[in-house]
Amino acid sequence: MYNNYFLCSSIGVLMSSDKEEDPDVIPEDSSLLTLQYVVMVHSQHPEPEWGGRIRKKALEKREETIIVDRACRQETLAYEMESHAIGKRPDNPTDQVEEGELLLTLNIFYPVIFQKHKDHKPYQTILVLGSQKLTELRDSISCVSDLQIGGEFSSQPDQAPEHISKDLYKSAFFYFEGIFYNDRRYPECRDLSRTVIEWSQSHDRGYGNLQSVKMEDYTFNDLSLKIGFPYLFCHQGNCEHIIIITDIRLIHHDDCLDKNLYPVLIKKHWLCTRKCFVCKMYTARWVTNEDSLAPEDPCFFCDVCFRMLHYDAEGNKLGDFLAYPYVDPGIFN
Amino acid sequence: MTEVPGLQADCEELLGAFREADTVRFERFAELWRERRFHTVFYGRIRALERNKLTKKTLEVAQQYFLPPYTFQIRVGALYLLYGLYNTQLCQPKQKIRVALKDWPEIHKFQQDLIDSQHYDAAYIFRTLRLARAFHFTAMPKLLNYRTKKKFQESECKEEFKDPSNRVNSLITNDVLEELMNIHDHYQKMKCVISADKSQPDKALSLIKDDFVVTLKDITLEHQEWQQKRMKLFINAKETDEITNKKEERTFLESEGSERANALARIKYRSYSAVVEASKSRRHRQVKLESSESGSCYGKSPSKKNSRRPQPARRRDEVQVARETVTRHIGMPVIMEEDNSDEEGVSLPKRKRRC
Numbered sequence: 001m002y003n004n005y006f007l008c009s010s011i012g013v014l015m016s017s018d019k020e021e022d023p024d025v026i027p028e029d030s031s032l033l034t035l036q037y038v039v040m041v042h043s044q045h046p047e048p049e050w051g052g053r054i055r056k057k058a059l060e061k062r063e064e065t066i067i068v069d070r071a072c073r074q075e076t077l078a079y080e081m082e083s084h085a086i087g088k089r090p091d092n093p094t095d096q097v098e099e100g101e102l103l104l105t106l107n108i109f110y111p112v113i114f115q116k117h118k119d120h121k122p123y124q125t126i127l128v129l130g131s132q133k134l135t136e137l138r139d140s141i142s143c144v145s146d147l148q149i150g151g152e153f154s155s156q157p158d159q160a161p162e163h164i165s166k167d168l169y170k171s172a173f174f175y176f177e178g179i180f181y182n183d184r185r186y187p188e189c190r191d192l193s194r195t196v197i198e199w200s201q202s203h204d205r206g207y208g209n210l211q212s213v214k215m216e217d218y219t220f221n222d223l224s225l226k227i228g229f230p231y232l233f234c235h236q237g238n239c240e241h242i243i244i245i246t247d248i249r250l251i252h253h254d255d256c257l258d259k260n261l262y263p264v265l266i267k268k269h270w271l272c273t274r275k276c277f278v279c280k281m282y283t284a285r286w287v288t289n290e291d292s293l294a295p296e297d298p299c300f301f302c303d304v305c306f307r308m309l310h311y312d313a314e315g316n317k318l319g320d321f322l323a324y325p326y327v328d329p330g331i332f333n
Numbered sequence: 334m335t336e337v338p339g340l341q342a343d344c345e346e347l348l349g350a351f352r353e354a355d356t357v358r359f360e361r362f363a364e365l366w367r368e369r370r371f372h373t374v375f376y377g378r379i380r381a382l383e384r385n386k387l388t389k390k391t392l393e394v395a396q397q398y399f400l401p402p403y404t405f406q407i408r409v410g411a412l413y414l415l416y417g418l419y420n421t422q423l424c425q426p427k428q429k430i431r432v433a434l435k436d437w438p439e440i441h442k443f444q445q446d447l448i449d450s451q452h453y454d455a456a457y458i459f460r461t462l463r464l465a466r467a468f469h470f471t472a473m474p475k476l477l478n479y480r481t482k483k484k485f486q487e488s489e490c491k492e493e494f495k496d497p498s499n500r501v502n503s504l505i506t507n508d509v510l511e512e513l514m515n516i517h518d519h520y521q522k523m524k525c526v527i528s529a530d531k532s533q534p535d536k537a538l539s540l541i542k543d544d545f546v547v548t549l550k551d552i553t554l555e556h557q558e559w560q561q562k563r564m565k566l567f568i569n570a571k572e573t574d575e576i577t578n579k580k581e582e583r584t585f586l587e588s589e590g591s592e593r594a595n596a597l598a599r600i601k602y603r604s605y606s607a608v609v610e611a612s613k614s615r616r617h618r619q620v621k622l623e624s625s626e627s628g629s630c631y632g633k634s635p636s637k638k639n640s641r642r643p644q645p646a647r648r649r650d651e652v653q654v655a656r657e658t659v660t661r662h663i664g665m666p667v668i669m670e671e672d673n674s675d676e677e678g679v680s681l682p683k684r685k686r687r688c
Contacts, residue, residue: 023375023376023423024376024377031369031370032339032343032369032370032371032373032374033339033340033342033343033346034337034338034339034340034343034374035339035373035374035376035377071380071382075380075382078382079380079381079382082382082385083381086426087426227472227473227477228477244477246476246477246478247471247472247473247476247477248471248472248473249431249469249470249471249472250469250470250471252429252466252469253466254426254427254429254466
C-alpha cells in the first residue's frame with residue numbers, strides 16, 4: 001500500500017548529501033532567519049559578507065568577550081544531571097519499569113524566601129514513577145535542614161553529637177488536594193498536620209474537609225493532581241517546601257527504565273557555599289554569635305580555623321562566644 | 334525556555350511556500366526543505382545542554398501547526414516539518430514531540446482522513462514517526478516552566494493558515510435542524526389540538542413563522558458561502574496590498590470616501606422610503622413613516638423597529654458597496670427583506686428576534 005521508495009530515501013531527501021557538513025559551521029548562504037540570528041565568526045571567515053543577523057550577532061558578541069570557550073562547571077553539572085539516567089536499564093529484569101507507567105516531573109522549591117528570588121525561585125526537579133509510594137519521594141528530597149545539629153557547643157567542641165535533625169525529627173507530610181499525607185512509618189513520627197486540621201475545623205474558614213492519612217499507603221497513581229498547582233511538603237515541623245508538578249507523561253523507551261534509580265534528581269539549583277572567614281578556602285562548619293574574637297556577628301569558620309582561633313593548645317576556651325555547628329546549603333552540590 | 338528568534342518566521346515561511354504549492358505530496362515538501370536547507374536550523378556551535386533546549390523549543394513551535402484550527406494542507410505540512418526536524422536534529426538521544434492526551438483523538442482522526450483520501454505518503458510519514466517512538470504522550474501540551482515573562486506574549490496564528498472558524502456550522506448542525514423540525518411539527522400539532530378547528534391552529538396562536546427552520550438552514554448555508562468568499566477575497570486583498578504602492582493606496586482611499594458618501598445617501602433614501610408592515614404579532618405597533626431631512630434625527634422615529642433597522646443596515650450596505658471597489662473590507666451579506674407581512678428584518682444578530 002505504501003510506496004516502497006520511501007523506505008530508503010525519505011530521510012535522505014531531507015539532507016543534502018553533496019558535501020560533508022559541520023554542524024558547528026553556519027552556512028554562509030543560508031536564507032533561514034533563525035541562522036541569520038546565529039552566525040559564527042569562524043576563524044576562516046574573518047568578516048561576514050552580509051549585514052547583522054540575530055544568532056550571528058549573539059555569537060559575534062560572545063566571540064569578542066569570551067576568554068575561554070568551554071562549558072563552566074555549573075553547565076557541565078546541569079547537563080550531567082539532566083542526562084545521567086537516560087536510557088539506563090536494570091541488571092535485574094524484574095526491576096524494569098513496565099510499559100504504561102506514568103512519569104511525573106516535580107519541582108520542589110527551596111524553603112527560604114529571599115527578595116532576590118522574586119522572579120526565579122530556586123528549585124530541584126525530580127522524576128518519579130506513578131507506581132511509587134509517597135514515602136519514596138519523601139526520602140529522596142534532600143534538604144539542608146535535615147542535617148542540622150541543634151545545640152550550643154562552645155564549651156565542648158569535640159562533642160558535637162552525631163545525631164542530625166533528620167534522625168531526631170522524622171515527621172513529615174505532603175499536602176495534595178485537601179488531604180494531608182503523613183509519614184507514620186516510625187513510632188517517633190507525629191501527625192504534624194493535626195494542628196492545621198484542628199484550626200480549620202474550629203471555625204468555618206472555608207477550607208472544606210481536610211483529612212489526614214498515612215503517606216506510606218498511597219502511590220502517586222492514587223492521587224488526583226493538578227499540573228502547575230502548588231502543593232506542600234513539610235518536615236522538621238516548620239521547614240516547608242512548595243511542590244509543583246510540571247509534567248505527567250507515559251514512560252518512553254528512551255527513559256531510564258531501572259525502577260531502583262527512581263525518584264531521580266535531574267535538576268538542582270547551584271548554591272554557593274559559604275567559606276571560612278579566615279582562610280576563605282574551606283567550607284564553613286561552625287558559626288559563632290557574640291564572639292569577642294570575631295569581626296562580625298554571625299561569623300563562619302572552618303573546623304581548623306575555628307579551633308585555632310577560639311581554643312588554646314590545651315583545648316581551653318578563649319574569650320566569650322557562642323558556637324553552633326553549621327551545615328551549608330551548598331553541601332549537596 | 335526563552336524564545337528562539339526567527340524560528341517561527343522560518344517555519345511559517347516554509348509552510349506558506351508549501352501552501353502556495355497547493356499540494357500535499359512529500360516530494361514537493363522535500364524540495365522546499367532542501368531549497369532552504371532547513372536542517373541547518375540546528376547549526377551554530379551550541380553545546381549539548383543548550384542544544385537540548387533549542388531542539389525542544391523548535392519541535393514545540395513546529396508542533397503547534399499540526400493541530401486544528403489549521404487547514405488540512407498546513408497540518409500535512411506540519412507533519413512533514415516535524416518529521417524533518419525530528420530526523421535532522423543533532424541531539425543524542427533525540428528530543429521527542431509532545432502530544433497531549435486531549436489532542437490524540439484529533440490526530441487519530443487526521444491520520445484516518447489521510448488514509449481515506451489516499452495520501453499514502455503522509456500516512457506513511459506519520460507511521461514512521463510512530464514506529465520511531467518520536468512522541469511523548471503527555472497530559473498537557475506545553476511543558477511548564479516558571480519564568481515570569483516581562484511582556485505577555487500572545488501567540489499569533491497566521492490567519493491564512495487557519496481553517497475559517499466554523500462556529501455557525503458547529504452550532505446549527507443537521508441534528509439540530511432535525512430536532513428543531515421535529516419540535517416545530519410537534520408544536521403545530523399541539524396548537525391544532527387545542528384550537529377550535531382541528532385541522533389548523535387558531536389565528537391567534539400563530540406567533541412564529543412556519544418555515545423558520547428552512548430559513549435557518551438557508552441562512553447557515555449562505556453564511557458558509559460568504560465565509561469562503563471572504564477568505565478568497567482576503568487572500569487576494571493581501572496580495573494586492575503588497576503590490577500597490579502608497580500613492581495608489583491614497584487615491585484608493587479617497588475614491589473610497591466619495592463612494593461611501595454616495596452609498597450612504599442611497600441607503601438612507603432606500604430605508605426611509607421602504608416601510609415594512611409589522612407582522613401579525615406586532616400589529617398594535619404599525620410603522621409610520623415620517624420624513625426627515627437630515628440623518629441625525631432618524632433615531633427619533635416612532636416605531637421601535639424602524640429606528641433600529643437603518644443603523645446596522647447602513648453599515649452593512651455601505652460596506653457591501655464598498656466591497657465592489659475595495660477588496661479590503663468584506664461585510665456580511667445583507668439578506669433582503671421579503672415582501673410579505675410575516676417578515677421582519679432578518680439577521681440582525683444583536684437584536685433579539687421573535688421568530
